[in-house]
Amino acid sequence: MTSPLDAELITRVQRALGPALPGRIAVALSGGGDSVALLHLMLRALHGTGVQLVSATVDHGLRPEAAAEAARAGRLSQRLGVPHSVLRWHGWDRSGNLQDRARQARYRLLEDWARVEGVGMLVLGHTADDQAETLLMRLARASGPAGLSGMRPTRLQGGLILARPLLEIGRGALRDYLDRQRLTWEEDPSNLDDRFARVRARQALAGLDRLGITPEALSDVARNMARADEALGWAAFQAAGELSRIIEGCVVFEARAFTLLPQEIARRLLAGAIGWIGGLPYPPRRASLERLLRDLRRGGAGTLGGCRIFPRGRGDDTRLWVSREFSAIKDLQAPPGGLWDRRWRLEGPPPPPRARLAALGPQGRLQCPDRADSGLPAAVLEACPALWLGEEVIAAPAAGRPEGWQLRLEGGDTGFRAGLLTH
Numbered sequence: 001m002t003s004p005l006d007a008e009l010i011t012r013v014q015r016a017l018g019p020a021l022p023g024r025i026a027v028a029l030s031g032g033g034d035s036v037a038l039l040h041l042m043l044r045a046l047h048g049t050g051v052q053l054v055s056a057t058v059d060h061g062l063r064p065e066a067a068a069e070a071a072r073a074g075r076l077s078q079r080l081g082v083p084h085s086v087l088r089w090h091g092w093d094r095s096g097n098l099q100d101r102a103r104q105a106r107y108r109l110l111e112d113w114a115r116v117e118g119v120g121m122l123v124l125g126h127t128a129d130d131q132a133e134t135l136l137m138r139l140a141r142a143s144g145p146a147g148l149s150g151m152r153p154t155r156l157q158g159g160l161i162l163a164r165p166l167l168e169i170g171r172g173a174l175r176d177y178l179d180r181q182r183l184t185w186e187e188d189p190s191n192l193d194d195r196f197a198r199v200r201a202r203q204a205l206a207g208l209d210r211l212g213i214t215p216e217a218l219s220d221v222a223r224n225m226a227r228a229d230e231a232l233g234w235a236a237f238q239a240a241g242e243l244s245r246i247i248e249g250c251v252v253f254e255a256r257a258f259t260l261l262p263q264e265i266a267r268r269l270l271a272g273a274i275g276w277i278g279g280l281p282y283p284p285r286r287a288s289l290e291r292l293l294r295d296l297r298r299g300g301a302g303t304l305g306g307c308r309i310f311p312r313g314r315g316d317d318t319r320l321w322v323s324r325e326f327s328a329i330k331d332l333q334a335p336p337g338g339l340w341d342r343r344w345r346l347e348g349p350p351p352p353p354r355a356r357l358a359a360l361g362p363q364g365r366l367q368c369p370d371r372a373d374s375g376l377p378a379a380v381l382e383a384c385p386a387l388w389l390g391e392e393v394i395a396a397p398a399a400g401r402p403e404g405w406q407l408r409l410e411g412g413d414t415g416f417r418a419g420l421l422t423h
């Protein structure tokens with residue numbers, strides 16, 4: 001018999017998973033209470049669907065008892081009829097922040113394993129309490145709507161769906177479930193270590209309850225913010241369609257219309273353009289972007305994230321260019337057929353031996369007598385790729401010297417606009 005409390009949890013998990021399920025789903029099983037509850041609830045939520053469940057535990061090899069814990073998690077999984085794998089991390093080279101490195105390694109190991117196993121969805125045991133702690137930590141960083149959206153319930157990562165079906169369920173309800181099912185779990189000692197911001201956030205949350213700031217309320221805030229963030233992304237996408245063009249890999253805005261945009265939309269467009277051109281792993285910081293926007297609104301220029309941002313033209317014809325910054329790529333080289341600056345290829349006849357791709361730069365620009373015909377600003381030309389042999393430019397298609405060569409933007413020029421929807 002399924003109790004009403006259990007039935008409600010199962011329904012909430014089913015609703016979070018959605019109707020379109022892949023043939024194989026994997027549970028990231030740390031062995032802690034949340035993911036043990038997740039494994040058990042997934043089994044019941046998927047009963048009768050024909051979906052095959054598997055699980056894996058990452059042994060980071062950082063605590064002596066970790067291997068035994070992973071083995072215990074494995075035995076529990078097998079006992080429930082769910083095939084289990086242990087994934088070992090050997091990679092810490094004592095550089096960087098251990099927690100961060102371990103987390104990145106964990107996600108990578110789990111994702112790689114899931115792909116090999118033919119898994120379409122990997123589920124993680126983050127709860128409403130984890131979400132609330134994340135939100136508190138982001139408040140401390142004065143995040144905007146994107147940051148305050150917290151962790152997303154689902155995310156597509158290289159063809160694999162990462163899902164968090166417990167994200168709106170409190171840890172307390174899960175502990176009660178574990179007790180009712182007589183399931184046992186491991187306590188992670190780092191959960192009590194208040195050197196970690198997350199642990200301090202958890203302790204602070206206990207005091208906020210009296211104000212009605214509960215994990216559930218914060219998790220609702222995250223959901224509301226996610227919707228607002230999505231709408232802002234959509235508005236930025238629309239605005240980009242109306243007032244931007246891609247020219248030689250630069251994003252070019254109509255300056256007047258750009259300065260009339262709401263600040264948040266202008267900030268997103270600028271962050272999107274800089275992210276796309278500069279290939280940054282993280283968007284530029286909000287404060288730097290706002291400073292730059294203020295300068296641009298006054299007719300100024302600036303550099304940020306390996307890009308140069310400047311106005312050109314007069315009156316209503318003024319355009320705002322976001323271009324690669326020459327000094328950020330001046331030492332970058334690639335073989336002629338290779339990818340240069342992550343996004344450019346030069347296609348053409350067989351190149352002479354020892355030819356190389358590099359930025360045209362100020363020296364190269366002077367070797368292109370027809371450069372003015374391109375109508376491109378000097379800063380743009382200097383940051384464009386050219387084919388060099390020693391000190392000589394042998395082709396620079398953007399600067400009026402194609403010599404049978406063509407520049408191609410890897411992935412086309414839709415990346416800028418598409419990125420506005422996903423960030």
Ligand SMILES: Nc1ncnc2c1ncn2[C@@H]1O[C@H](COP(=O)(O)OP(=O)(O)OP(=O)(O)O)[C@@H](O)[C@H]1O
Pocket residue numbers: 027028029030034035056057058059060103106123124125126130
């Ligand atoms: N060692 C592990 N092996 C397998 N899955 C794990 C492991 N550690 C964590 N997970 C998965 O990640 C979920 C969240 O755990 P935890 O909050 O410790 O991880 P995290 O990835 O560090 O979270 P965050 O990204 O919020 O820092 C767990 O419920 C579980 O599904």
